[in-house]
Amino acid sequence: MSNIFKIILFILLGILAQAKDYTNKQITQDFIDKMVTKHHFSRDYLYTLFSDVEFQGKALSIFLPHPNRTKRKKPKHGSWDIYERKLIGDTRARKGAEYIYKHRDLFRRIYRRYGVEPEYVASIIGIESYYGENRGKFPVFDTLSTLGFETNRRSKYFRYELEKFLLLSRSESFNPKNVKGSYAGAIGLGQFMPSTYKHFAVDFDGDGRKSMQTTSDAIASVANYLRKHGWKRGAPVATRVSYKGNRYTKRKTGYKHKYSRSSLTELKPKYGTWHYNGKVRLIKLDRKNYDELWYGAKNFYVITRYNHSSYYAMAVYQLAQKIKKEYKKLYGDLK
Numbered sequence: 488m489s490n491i492f493k494i495i496l497f498i499l500l501g502i503l504a505q506a507k508d509y510t511n512k513q514i515t516q517d518f519i520d521k522m523v524t525k526h527h528f529s530r531d532y533l534y535t536l537f538s539d540v541e542f543q544g545k546a547l548s549i550f551l552p553h554p555n556r557t558k559r560k561k562p563k564h565g566s567w568d569i570y571e572r573k574l575i576g577d578t579r580a581r582k583g584a585e586y587i588y589k590h591r592d593l594f595r596r597i598y599r600r601y602g603v604e605p606e607y608v609a610s611i612i613g614i615e616s617y618y619g620e621n622r623g624k625f626p627v628f629d630t631l632s633t634l635g636f637e638t639n640r641r642s643k644y645f646r647y648e649l650e651k652f653l654l655l656s657r658s659e660s661f662n663p664k665n666v667k668g669s670y671a672g673a674i675g676l677g678q679f680m681p682s683t684y685k686h687f688a689v690d691f692d693g694d695g696r697k698s699m700q701t702t703s704d705a706i707a708s709v710a711n712y713l714r715k716h717g718w719k720r721g722a723p724v725a726t727r728v729s730y731k732g733n734r735y736t737k738r739k740t741g742y743k744h745k746y747s748r749s750s751l752t753e754l755k756p757k758y759g760t761w762h763y764n765g766k767v768r769l770i771k772l773d774r775k776n777y778d779e780l781w782y783g784a785k786n787f788y789v790i791t792r793y794n795h796s797s798y799y800a801m802a803v804y805q806l807a808q809k810i811k812k813e814y815k816k817l818y819g820d821l822k
Contacts, residue, residue, distance in 0.1 A: 507542040509636050510534050518635070518646060526654060536663070541629040546670040550639040565775035567798065574614055574802045580809035581817075583609045586618045587810070588818050593703055595822070597691065601710035602720035605821060606814070608709045610807040611793060615678040619702070622676065623669040627652060631672045631681075648672050652681035659696050675699025677709045687712040709793075716792040717785060724786045724804050725770065727757040733777040740771040742783060742791045742800065754780070770797050 509515040515537055522528040562569075587594055587605050594605040609618075616622050631652055634645035652672065656663040668674040672681065679688060679699050688697040691707035699705045730737075730753060737753070738746070745766040754769075761782065768783035781801065790800035814821050 509537045540632045543630045543633040567772035583810035584814035601714045603710040606807040606811040619676045627666045627668040628663040676705035723763045726761045728754045735778045740769040
């Protein structure tokens with residue numbers, strides 16, 4: 488690396504991480520007024536926090552339009568091939584099996600309480616944070632402040648999350664300046680947004696705090712999230728179906744569209760009988776040379792409540808199946 492390039496890099500990093508006083512902005516003052524009036528925060532405390540925010544330029548850039556940026560040409564087909572390679576590898580599956588085995592007693596207790604199979608909880612944690620190894624390096628308070636008070640397409644949403652984060656820091660007794668997370672402010676092994684904590688995070692280890700940074704609380708919270716959205720213990724999630732041709736265009740696909748199986752006479756489960764009588768979603772996975780078509784059951788839809796994406800839910804499902812298979816190979820049946 489040349490000296491000139493190093494100097495430029497250091498200057499850019501300095502710009503991205505410079506301290507900023509947001510208390511001079513009207514939008515921040517309005518936010519402080521709301522926190523004081525509605526939630527009884529100390530005005531002096533909030534002014535102290537917002538007078539020294541580490542500006543998160545990298546996070547902000549993700550939510551800004553880039554008119555001069557050359558857009559990558561998306562492939563006409565093969566989007567699922569790319570997604571699959573990124574999230575459903577053999578290494579991630581093996582680490583998932585090892586993760587369950589390492590915490591097997593904990594997973595058993597959580598399964599008994601919440602009724603969500605361990606492989607699905609492990610799959611979500613594996614995708615969200617690589618089993619806790621990649622929880623994010625962005626300071627959550629500074630990130631949410633930057634995104635909430637700087638103009639961007641989701642600033643109102645980030646101010647809402649900042650409000651919830653400050654409330655969370657008070658109820659769980661932690662310094663809001665000391666928490667790291669994603670570029671959007673998601674926290675911990677399961678990457679919960681602050682607004683998610685109130686309804687879904689649980690104190691499973693009984694230490695009086697709900698912490699997505701703690702293995703026991705995080706695993707239980709993911710299971711609780713799925714259960715509260717309607718997960719059914721032991722119920723099917725998805726199965727691949729056959730259709731005529733290479734590209735499926737006959738009906739609308741995606742998790743938002745439901746069909747009775749009796750109306751889908753042209754489709755058949757690819758691997759024998761599928762014991763599920765409820766309405767199904769048609770999930771299309773775009774491969775380079777053909778479309779894969781799947782039935783998604785109610786439990787599949789539940790996974791989309793964690794992340795509103797059919798591809799995400801299918802990645803969770805397929806990784807969970809690989810984790811279960813890998814666990815059986817290494818340690819025996821999951822019980």
